[in-house]
Amino acid sequence: MEDVVKEIVMGCMESPEVDLEPDTDLWSAGITSMQIVRVMMAVEDEFEIELPEEALTREAFTTIRSIARAVSKEQLAAAASASENFA
Amino acid sequence: MAGVGNAGEGHPAHDPVQLARKVSVLLAGNAPEVDCAASFPTESVAALHRAGLLNAACEKEYGGLGCTLEDLVQIGIELGRGCGSTAMTWAMHQVQIACLARHGGTGVRERLASIVADGTLVASVTSERGIGGSLRTSTAAIMPDGDLVRLEKHAPTVSYARHAGAFLVTARRAPDASPGDQIALYVDAEQASLVPAGSAWNPMGMRGTCSPGFTFAATAPATQVLPVNFGEIADATMVPLSHLLWAACWTGIAADAFRRAQSVVRQRTRNDESHTEPRLASASSALTQTRALLTEAIGRYRPIWADPTALGAHGGPALTVLLNNVKILASTLTVEVAQLSLEICGMAGYSEDGPLSVARHLRDLYSARLMIGNERLLSTNARLSLLQRN
Numbered sequence: 081m082e083d084v085v086k087e088i089v090m091g092c093m094e095s096p097e098v099d100l101e102p103d104t105d106l107w108s109a110g111i112t113s114m115q116i117v118r119v120m121m122a123v124e125d126e127f128e129i130e131l132p133e134e135a136l137t138r139e140a141f142t143t144i145r146s147i148a149r150a151v152s153k154e155q156l157a158a159a160a161s162a163s164e165n166f167a
Numbered sequence: 168m169a170g171v172g173n174a175g176e177g178h179p180a181h182d183p184v185q186l187a188r189k190v191s192v193l194l195a196g197n198a199p200e201v202d203c204a205a206s207f208p209t210e211s212v213a214a215l216h217r218a219g220l221l222n223a224a225c226e227k228e229y230g231g232l233g234c235t236l237e238d239l240v241q242i243g244i245e246l247g248r249g250c251g252s253t254a255m256t257w258a259m260h261q262v263q264i265a266c267l268a269r270h271g272g273t274g275v276r277e278r279l280a281s282i283v284a285d286g287t288l289v290a291s292v293t294s295e296r297g298i299g300g301s302l303r304t305s306t307a308a309i310m311p312d313g314d315l316v317r318l319e320k321h322a323p324t325v326s327y328a329r330h331a332g333a334f335l336v337t338a339r340r341a342p343d344a345s346p347g348d349q350i351a352l353y354v355d356a357e358q359a360s361l362v363p364a365g366s367a368w369n370p371m372g373m374r375g376t377c378s379p380g381f382t383f384a385a386t387a388p389a390t391q392v393l394p395v396n397f398g399e400i401a402d403a404t405m406v407p408l409s410h411l412l413w414a415a416c417w418t419g420i421a422a423d424a425f426r427r428a429q430s431v432v433r434q435r436t437r438n439d440e441s442h443t444e445p446r447l448a449s450a451s452s453a454l455t456q457t458r459a460l461l462t463e464a465i466g467r468y469r470p471i472w473a474d475p476t477a478l479g480a481h482g483g484p485a486l487t488v489l490l491n492n493v494k495i496l497a498s499t500l501t502v503e504v505a506q507l508s509l510e511i512c513g514m515a516g517y518s519e520d521g522p523l524s525v526a527r528h529l530r531d532l533y534s535a536r537l538m539i540g541n542e543r544l545l546s547t548n549a550r551l552s553l554l555q556r557n
Contacts, residue, residue: 097345107398110347112303113487117550133556138402139479 081148084126089144092118102145107138116141123147129154183223183238187245190218194249195423198375199520201252202527205374207330211253215246216286224261224408225268229276230283236465236472239408240415247419248426251531252375254419256288256327258412259376263289263335265408266393267353269475270400274390275353278333287332292383295337296321300540302401304346308339309392316392318352319384323365326378332356336385337397349397352387359385372530402482403475407468409539410490411461414497417535418457421501424528425450427516428508431523450507453500464493484551491544498535505529 082102089100092115100109111119119141124130131140131154140150194211201208215221224239225231234242239261246254264282267275267289282289298304307320318338325334334354339346365380393400425447432444467489470481505528509516515523 108396110345112347113484113547114550117484117553120554130556133485136483136485136554136556137480138482140483142479 081151082144085123085144085148085151088122088126089119089147092122100144102148103143105142106144107142119147123151127151127155129158183220183232183234184241184245186218187220187242190214190220191245191249194246194253198250198253198527201250201375202530205368205370205377207327207377208250208253208256208375209330211250212256212288212330213286215253215257221257221260221286222264222283224265225279225283229268229279231264231268236411236469240411240461240465243412243415244419244422247416247421248423249419250375251416251420251527252373254416255373255376255413258409258416259291259326260288261412262405262408263291266335266351266400266404269404270351270393270395271353272390272392272394274388275393278353278355282333285332288327288330289333289335290325290328290331292320292322292325292328292334292336294322294324296323296380298346300543302337302406302539303349303398305337305339305349306346308342308344309350309352310342311389312386314389315386316352316389317384317386319382321364321380322383323380324378325361325381325383326376328361328379328381329377334359334383334385336383347398351393351397351400352385353391353393354385354387358387359383371533372527373534399475399478403471403478407464407471407486407490410494411464411468413535413538414457414461414493417497417501417532418454418461420528420531421450421454421457421504424505424508424525425454427523427525428511431512431515444511446507446511450504450511453503453507457497457500460493460496464489484554488548488551488555491548494539495541495544495548498532498538498541501535502529502532505532 086100093111096109098104098109129151131150135150135154140146193214197208197211219232220242222231223234223242227233243254243258246257268279293302295306297306307318309316309318318336320336320338333356336352336354337349338352340348340350361381361383363379364382368377368379428447428450432447435442467486470477505525508525509529512523512525515521516525518524519526
């Protein structure tokens, strides 16, 4: 998943000057709040999820790893909710 | 001018908001002359220092009052009632001093106690020609020179620059850094030169803030570069506190205009018991909305005010949208209050003089929509609203 997130972030940042590792601080790497919006939308589209407001923190979008973590968490929550609905 | 009064005189053992209410009477007395002459409110700022209010936002360990956000906003409202220019100068200084106290390195923090004790005003040099009003973009860059850094910046406006003893300046981290890779540099007045640039200061309102343009040059030790990215300083302190305190000052100005209109309606009601004035109700409603927004934003920003490292967990698009809304709505709703007050007061309100004049209030409040242009904030919110979960 981190590879997919990295591809999204790279695309939204329009050729960042530094190589993005999973733990690279995106804010320090120069990402703007507008680019973060694009990343969030692309991530939601790619993984077919809707991140809740409490997940939309600066921290969650600090690194590729933290974004992937937020996505995983939401996917798990969505799966749990789906299984509850079928229980 | 490094100091504006006698340090430490009469520091308050009282409620800071009550104190602000008392000092605001003096501000109101000085306001007409400050406005008319477009002169800096030296006496009013000295009174704030004597009362201990000049560094209300600074932690007690440095000699400040360490006020809560609620108290700071209330102080801003009280000062705004007396004099918009003095209140706005106070608000801008609070923001700079809070940035230094919360994000400064050891070298900068060591200076804070004397800045507070001396009543030194700290001005910001964040505006820059050619960046389109974007706080988060710089053209000027610091140039390393041994243990020093050098900087030259063309600033179209620097509030109370000639009356400040220190400056907080934004710039690119290095000559080859991108426009968004910014630092903040603390500069003593002795380390800076300011050459007037652009038109002389003769604006419509907020005339006492004395905010003309300058070519700002400085040479300072590299240790005076704040150790965190400017983006973090802006998000954790500068932007939220500016929006809250500016909105507070505007609310105070509008509240004073409302009080004048109210006195007119009271008199009319004494003469005619059946008299009602729906415009007063509309003005009251606009003031209530502004105060409610402030209360909501204080609550959402409080964890980050308590601890700047909470920015990661509590900052994000929802907070940005809310704070931008506070600024956008306060800057227009308060003008509405003053406009309604003008209609109620009639020609007495339109006059520049007299107890029912709301002319200065209106002129001062029209600056609000320009201080970080509302269009810019609306554009940001338009994007961030794509993520909003209502």
